[in-house]
Structure formats: C-alpha cells, structure tokens
Amino acid sequence: VCSLSFSSSGKLLLSVGVDAPYTIAVWRWEEGINIACTVASEDRIFRALFRSNSDVHFVTAGVKHLKFWSVAGNTLV
Numbered sequence: 001v002c003s004l005s006f007s008s009s010g011k012l013l014l015s016v017g018v019d020a021p022y023t024i025a026v027w028r029w030e031e032g033i034n035i036a037c038t039v040a041s042e043d044r045i046f047r048a049l050f051r052s053n054s055d056v057h058f059v060t061a062g063v064k065h066l067k068f069w070s071v072a073g074n075t076l077v
Contacts, residue, residue: 003048007055012071014058016040016048024048024060026071038076041065 003016013029016022022045025037045062056071070077 002046005049005058007050008053009055012050012055014048014050016045016060022062024069024076026076036071036074036076040067 001015002018002022003014005014006012007014011028011030012035013027015025015027017025021042022040023037024040024045026035027033028035040060041062043063043065045060047062048058048060051057051059058069058071060067060069
C-alpha cells in the first residue's frame with residue numbers, strides 16, 4: 001500500500017496498492033468490507049486523498065497525472 005486516506009465521516013478508507021497497475025480500493029474499514037475497487041493506471045500513483053468534505057470524491061496523483069474520482073455505488077468513476 002502506497003497511500004491511505006479516510007473520508008470526511010471517517011467511515012470509508014481509500015487505499016492504493018503498489019502493485020502495477022496500482023489498484024485503488026474503497027473500504028468500509030470498520031466492517032472490513034471492500035465496497036469498490038478498480039485498476040487505476042500503468043503509471044505509478046504516489047498519493048490518494050478524499051476531498052475534505054466528502055465521502056464520495058477523491059483525487060489520485062502520480063507520475064505526470066492527476067485524476068479526480070467518485071464513488072458511485074460499488075464503482076469508481
């Protein structure tokens with residue numbers, strides 16, 4: 001894991017793996033349930049952060065890229 005971030009409510013945990021292709025996952029961490037997961041990119045991701053006032057919006061930053069995401073049900077878009 002290269003990055004972790006809690007949502008504003010503290011109920012969700014965002015993680016980014018160091019595996020290529022850098023898997024992004026959102027967890028209901030108190031229950032140990034993965035609610036959404038996706039393969040992000042072949043480009044390395046260094047950091048992922050939930051928006052400070054949101055449980056559904058976050059950003060990832062890596063080698064020459066920045067991407068904004070949303071949690072939509074069990075999908076990351």
